Amino acid sequence: MSSSEPNSPNQEYDSLYAKRKEIYPREVHGIFASWRVAMVTLTLGLYYILPWINWGEGRQALLFDLPNRKFNIFMLTLWPQDLIYLSALLIISALALFLFTTVGGRLWCGYACPQTVWTEVFLWIERKVEGSRPQQMKLAKSPWNMNKIIKKGGKHVIWILFSLWTGFTFVGYFTPIRELMHAVPTWDMGPWESFWIFFYGFATYGNAGWLREQVCIYMCPYARFQSVMFDDNTLIISYDEKRGDPRGTRKRGSDKPTDKGDCIDCSLCVQACPTGIDIRDGLQYQCIACAACIDACDDVMKKMDYDPGLIRYTTLNEISGKGLHIFRPRVYLYTSILIGLILAMSWSLYTRIPVSLDVNRDRNILYREANNGDLENVFKLKIMNQDSKAHKFIITMEGLPGSVLDPDEKEITAASGETANTLVRVRASEDVIKDRSTNITIKVTAVDDEKLTDEEDARFLAPADWFR
Amino acid sequence: MSDKEEIPKIQRIVAVLWPSFLTSGVAMIIFYWIFSPEELFPELIASGVGNMAIYSVTFLFLWMTTLTSCLLSCYFLRPCNRCND
Numbered sequence: 001m002s003s004s005e006p007n008s009p010n011q012e013y014d015s016l017y018a019k020r021k022e023i024y025p026r027e028v029h030g031i032f033a034s035w036r037v038a039m040v041t042l043t044l045g046l047y048y049i050l051p052w053i054n055w056g057e058g059r060q061a062l063l064f065d066l067p068n069r070k071f072n073i074f075m076l077t078l079w080p081q082d083l084i085y086l087s088a089l090l091i092i093s094a095l096a097l098f099l100f101t102t103v104g105g106r107l108w109c110g111y112a113c114p115q116t117v118w119t120e121v122f123l124w125i126e127r128k129v130e131g132s133r134p135q136q137m138k139l140a141k142s143p144w145n146m147n148k149i150i151k152k153g154g155k156h157v158i159w160i161l162f163s164l165w166t167g168f169t170f171v172g173y174f175t176p177i178r179e180l181m182h183a184v185p186t187w188d189m190g191p192w193e194s195f196w197i198f199f200y201g202f203a204t205y206g207n208a209g210w211l212r213e214q215v216c217i218y219m220c221p222y223a224r225f226q227s228v229m230f231d232d233n234t235l236i237i238s239y240d241e242k243r244g245d246p247r248g249t250r251k252r253g254s255d256k257p258t259d260k261g262d263c264i265d266c267s268l269c270v271q272a273c274p275t276g277i278d279i280r281d282g283l284q285y286q287c288i289a290c291a292a293c294i295d296a297c298d299d300v301m302k303k304m305d306y307d308p309g310l311i312r313y314t315t316l317n318e319i320s321g322k323g324l325h326i327f328r329p330r331v332y333l334y335t336s337i338l339i340g341l342i343l344a345m346s347w348s349l350y351t352r353i354p355v356s357l358d359v360n361r362d363r364n365i366l367y368r369e370a371n372n373g374d375l376e377n378v379f380k381l382k383i384m385n386q387d388s389k390a391h392k393f394i395i396t397m398e399g400l401p402g403s404v405l406d407p408d409e410k411e412i413t414a415a416s417g418e419t420a421n422t423l424v425r426v427r428a429s430e431d432v433i434k435d436r437s438t439n440i441t442i443k444v445t446a447v448d449d450e451k452l453t454d455e456e457d458a459r460f461l462a463p464a465d466w467f468r
Numbered sequence: 469m470s471d472k473e474e475i476p477k478i479q480r481i482v483a484v485l486w487p488s489f490l491t492s493g494v495a496m497i498i499f500y501w502i503f504s505p506e507e508l509f510p511e512l513i514a515s516g517v518g519n520m521a522i523y524s525v526t527f528l529f530l531w532m533t534t535l536t537s538c539l540l541s542c543y544f545l546r547p548c549n550r551c552n553d
Contacts, residue, residue: 219486
């Protein structure tokens with residue numbers, strides 16, 4: 001099987017236990033290749049640079065601080081109870097993906113997916129070390145000699161170093177990256193930090209270096225279901241069969257043969273494909289819409305003095321002469337839901353009260369009798385000050401008439417972005433307790449700003465045999 | 469199922485490792501959204517074990533659990549007529 005042959009489904013089955021056919025994508029130049037380089041630079045640039053940026057003095061702008069259970073997202077500090085915002089963000093991202101897919105097909109896959117952008121970098125390194133596609137194929141076939149060992153070994157060393165840097169950056173999103181950097185020379189990162197650096201590094205090396213298109217084919221859930229978002233008006237990369245067929249080779253500069261279409265069957269579109277398919281066989285789920293085949297084909301068309309666009313971004317409707325319809329009900333629907341969600345989340349974030357209270361019963365004891373015979377429940381309070389300055393908070397309680405809070409109207413200070421922990425006791429005499437479990441509400445309010453308040457319900461428990 | 473329709477080996481490996489990784493990640497986020505390591509393991513925290521270690525061990529434990537489940541699914545999906553061979 002020559003390496004320019006596509007991975008058609010039948011061949012895939014036939015080569016069942018055979019080794020996977022190695023794909024050496026040909027390097028292409030053109031408008032879409034430039035777009036991809038720009039996107040790789042942007043996305044990976046952001047990935048490697050963002051954790052080094054600070055927002056406020058010594059506060060990492062993007063830090064999912066797991067040890068302290070708080071997330072810095074630029075000016076915002078989110079806590080576990082703000083998970084709703086994270087969920088909303090994921091829903092918004094998913095809807096945006098649906099919208100982009102409906103309009104432009106697999107734009108995400110071709111230009112922004114981590115698998116694509118890291119594979120691009122790995123391919124670039126491979127080309128720098130091993131040379132062009134034919135040189136890589138020749139090297140793969142050549143016997144193991146010094147040249148092959150140096151080139152193959154060198155490539156893997158660079159890949160591994162780059163992967164480790166990637167893993168280090170990844171952990172830097174969860175542990176302050178500057179502290180992590182200082183710990184590197186003495187190898188003092190902590191065992192789990194080291195573990196995750198190697199784990200993520202290994203995943204990068206394996207996915208972008210070895211698995212490549214198999215990640216898209218076997219691992220990606222989006223690749224499996226993206227077709228449901230497609231309709232006849234979705235932009236896809238397609239070969240214009242009417243114009244191209246019948247295909248056939250011809251000499252450059254010669255007149256166009258009357259019995260042949262524009263496709264000169266040079267197979268460059270297949271050689272350029274990172275997933276090893278032949279776009280001329282029609283839309284296939286392996287196609288990640290990277291448009292490398294468009295760039296390759298347009299280049300050939302230019303050399304042959306034919307019009308570009310034999311392979312192009314088009315829609316099924318356009319290719320069958322029904323015209324382009326970008327704006328359609330589905331697009332309006334997705335757009336309006338998306339805008340609605342973004343507005344709702346922004347409003348919710350804007351009006352968020354930056355204090356939150358967490359009340360937990362003291363797990364060691366449900367209730368106990370105080371010295372004077374009253375019944376006592378103990379609660380652990382966590383007051384999280386998410387405001388940009390420190391506040392003093394006052395703790396109050398309601399819901400069980402005749403009971404007392406001890407210490408009453410207790411004041412506690414929490415610094416900006418910090419959690420203050422304290423214990424309170426709720427005490428009540430037997431005659432005011434009417435039930436085995438009574439709902440009470442514990443409330444914290446900032447002394448200097450009464451709008452800065454939060455409350456949480458808790459239960460005051462009494463012995464069951466009092467009410468038999 | 470004929471041999472021609474066999475699932476490639478890499479697809480089987482990925483079908484065990486990858487969904488289990490994703491689901492254990494989600495499960496861990498939800499679990500630690502509700503409980504904090506300080507509440508669950510006060511003794512460990514007091515003895516100097518960091519949150520990072522607790523999160524990591526939980527994740528790996530969950531992953532091994534879900535991985536076992538995926539592995540068993542994969543095993544039981546083997547065509548039954550093969551058992552006679």
